Amino acid sequence: MKKLINxxxxxxxxxxxxxxxxxxxxxxxxxxxxxxxxxxxxxxxVGLVSGGGSGHEPLHAGFVGYxxxxxxxxxxxxxxxxxxxxIEATKGADGGAGVLHIVKNYTGxxxxxxxxxxxSGDEGVEVASVLVNDDVAVQDSLYTAGRRGTGATLxxxxxxxxxxxxxxxxxxxxxxxxxxxxxxxSFGVALTPSTVPAAGKPTFELGDTEIxxxxxxxxxxxxxxxxxxxxxxxxxxxxxxxxxxxPLSGETLVLVNGMGGTPLLELYIVFAEVAAYLAExxxxxxxxxxxxxxxxxxxxxxxxxxxxxxDELTRLWDAPVETPALxxxx
Amino acid sequence: MKKLINxxxxxxxxxxxxxxxxxxxxxxxxxxxxxxxxxxxxxxxVGLVSGGGSGHEPLHAGFVGYxxxxxxxxxxxxxxxxxxxxIEATKGADGGAGVLHIVKNYTGxxxxxxxxxxxSGDEGVEVASVLVNDDVAVQDSLYTAGRRGTGATLxxxxxxxxxxxxxxxxxxxxxxxxxxxxxxxSFGVALTPSTVPAAGKPTFELGDTEIxxxxxxxxxxxxxxxxxxxxxxxxxxxxxxxxxxxPLSGETLVLVNGMGGTPLLELYIVFAEVAAYLAExxxxxxxxxxxxxxxxxxxxxxxxxxxxxxDELTRLWDAPVETPALxxxx
Numbered sequence: 001m002k003k004l005i006n007x008x009x010x011x012x013x014x015x016x017x018x019x020x021x022x023x024x025x026x027x028x029x030x031x032x033x034x035x036x037x038x039x040x041x042x043x044x045x046v047g048l049v050s051g052g053g054s055g056h057e058p059l060h061a062g063f064v065g066y067x068x069x070x071x072x073x074x075x076x077x078x079x080x081x082x083x084x085x086x087i088e089a090t091k092g093a094d095g096g097a098g099v100l101h102i103v104k105n106y107t108g109x110x111x112x113x114x115x116x117x118x119x120s121g122d123e124g125v126e127v128a129s130v131l132v133n134d135d136v137a138v139q140d141s142l143y144t145a146g147r148r149g150t151g152a153t154l155x156x157x158x159x160x161x162x163x164x165x166x167x168x169x170x171x172x173x174x175x176x177x178x179x180x181x182x183x184x185x186s187f188g189v190a191l192t193p194s195t196v197p198a199a200g201k202p203t204f205e206l207g208d209t210e211i212x213x214x215x216x217x218x219x220x221x222x223x224x225x226x227x228x229x230x231x232x233x234x235x236x237x238x239x240x241x242x243x244x245x246x247p248l249s250g251e252t253l254v255l256v257n258g259m260g261g262t263p264l265l266e267l268y269i270v271f272a273e274v275a276a277y278l279a280e281x282x283x284x285x286x287x288x289x290x291x292x293x294x295x296x297x298x299x300x301x302x303x304x305x306x307x308x309x310x311d312e313l314t315r316l317w318d319a320p321v322e323t324p325a326l327x328x329x330x
Numbered sequence: 331m332k333k334l335i336n337x338x339x340x341x342x343x344x345x346x347x348x349x350x351x352x353x354x355x356x357x358x359x360x361x362x363x364x365x366x367x368x369x370x371x372x373x374x375x376v377g378l379v380s381g382g383g384s385g386h387e388p389l390h391a392g393f394v395g396y397x398x399x400x401x402x403x404x405x406x407x408x409x410x411x412x413x414x415x416x417i418e419a420t421k422g423a424d425g426g427a428g429v430l431h432i433v434k435n436y437t438g439x440x441x442x443x444x445x446x447x448x449x450s451g452d453e454g455v456e457v458a459s460v461l462v463n464d465d466v467a468v469q470d471s472l473y474t475a476g477r478r479g480t481g482a483t484l485x486x487x488x489x490x491x492x493x494x495x496x497x498x499x500x501x502x503x504x505x506x507x508x509x510x511x512x513x514x515x516s517f518g519v520a521l522t523p524s525t526v527p528a529a530g531k532p533t534f535e536l537g538d539t540e541i542x543x544x545x546x547x548x549x550x551x552x553x554x555x556x557x558x559x560x561x562x563x564x565x566x567x568x569x570x571x572x573x574x575x576x577p578l579s580g581e582t583l584v585l586v587n588g589m590g591g592t593p594l595l596e597l598y599i600v601f602a603e604v605a606a607y608l609a610e611x612x613x614x615x616x617x618x619x620x621x622x623x624x625x626x627x628x629x630x631x632x633x634x635x636x637x638x639x640x641d642e643l644t645r646l647w648d649a650p651v652e653t654p655a656l657x658x659x660x
Contacts, residue, residue: 004599006561018599262334292622
């Protein structure tokens with residue numbers, strides 16, 4: 001295993017030191033492992049808090065800033081953040097209007113966020129939660145009861161974040177967050193496994209001519225192994241899975257997401273196929289992102305996430321955002 | 331070789347179709363392989379044109395847009411764009427105030443840009459050129475006489491692009507572009523090789539515990555092979571090489587760039603070490619980028635680029651930019 005680290009125990013804290021040094025717009029509590037906006041909390045604004053295992057960067061710390069999250073909690077690699085971290089983040093993000101927890105559906109994350117919500121509530125912070133479970137690949141899996149939360153997390157954080165910025169109340173922000181999740185679907189494909197530093201070896205084995213269809217972001221098994229094939233066919237498999245679950249139509253927000261080790265050149269090739277597929281179905285990718293947003297360490301592969309837009313969601317997507325990984329319009 | 335492609339001959343055109351579908355702000359001439367701003371040329375503005383082999387995305391097409399390039403020409407993977415492409419781009423980017431060619435120092439690129447400049451000149455377009463040669467690792471190499479052009483290309487494109495946007499004349503834009511290059515230095519490290527689709531095998535061999543110090547963006551050999559070690563030590567080797575060539579001091583723009591296959595988590599760990607090194611030297615990373623900007627397909631590794639800032643360069647760096655890969659402030 002060759003990785004740019006100083007030791008497997010220091011991975012998350014060393015990365016947090018780097019985030020702090022690179023982004024003066026953030027305040028990084030390295031000891032408690034919480035990344036805040038430098039100015040958090042903003043009085044009267046609903047606070048948005050997310051978190052999850054490390055190894056999926058820029059998710060979540062890269063989405064802290066104006067128009068998105070107020071705080072993010074990175075757990076150890078592929079490991080849920082602990083309740084203490086989440087409580088620290090929740091209290092630090094509360095400007096008196098309550099806090100929305102954005103939780104990817106993994107068993108550990110769900111339990112720890114629930115505990116943090118309860119304990120923060122005891123300390124007087126009103127907390128609402130939205131569960132992200134957009135991955136159509138499998139019903140239950142290694143870390144999850146029910147569907148996994150993957151690429152739609154970015155959509156939820158961006159759109160709910162934009163609404164929170166307008167001063168909307170907690171119930172409204174939670175409502176739009178849930179709506180985004182309900183209208184979003186994802187499917188992922190792995191060409192290679194990732195390697196967790198502390199494990200020192202790949203999370204699974206994949207043959208030289210095999211791919212894993214429906215992969216999870218921790219390398220959890222998908223639907224099936226299959227022979228590697230042209231990008232066109234692989235994209236079609238992913239899009240069919242999404243379309244079978246929620247038929248594609250109308251104005252659509254699309255993310256073609258790299259798993260961390262895939263060249264951007266290839267992601268654009270996939271995007272071309274995704275756009276062609278959408279056109280066949282009468283759907284239009286009116287907004288899109290192509291790049292590494294919800295990664296799985298060094299895994300090669302991609303995921304596609306779609307969200308069926310409404311006028312409100314498009315307006316909130318277009319609203320200004322200023323985070324390390326997503327910036328526009330201000 | 332597992333890649334998300336439809337065939338080795340279609341890589342660049344398929345990716346261009348994806349770029350066209352993803353970015354309505356661009357006009358993509360797939361046949362001639364030129365990526366323009368949708369509104370190019372802008373009358374009275376100096377046009378900026380760059381280009382180079384594909385496989386380094388988002389460089390260059392991802393930097394086409396307001397505040398940066400007017401047009402980019404992707405060659406085949408790791409292969410210079412041809413003069414016809416460059417002429418097409420130059421003519422299409424000329425708003426009557428002339429065109430600046432931003433050329434990375436590789437023999438093929440230099441020759442083809444020179445020919446395109448001459449032939450465009452014959453057709454009445456005034457062309458100036460700036461050569462980017464920031465890589466301190468080696469003096470000559472596989473594709474280059476003199477130093478290679480790498481990460482500083484992004485700095486040159488951003489800063490010269492911002493000046494061009496103000497209506498500055500060609501000689502001024504060329505002057506600032508050259509100044510950015512003169513004040514910039516880079517050094518790269520590979521943990522793994524990349525694989526060119528048409529070749530189907532890695533560009534070089536690297537042992538399980540070896541790294542290549544001073545790697546080029548096409549996998550050209552660097553200074554030396556060395557045993558893999560902690561991020562802290564690797565970052566120090568890179569920074570020493572830069573500092574030996576141009577002592578670091580004062581306000582500095584820093585890019586910690588992923589080679590395409592490196593997790594962002596690890597790039598932040600490297601950034602923390604780079605920031606610590608700069609502090610030792612009395613330099614301050616007042617502006618920075620961490621991520622995949624000048625890549626080498628799926629290579630794992632990173633490069634560091636520094637640029638010693640002046641007030642003018644900082645102001646131009648901060649100016650609004652709106653491209654697929656770099657956006658802020660508008």
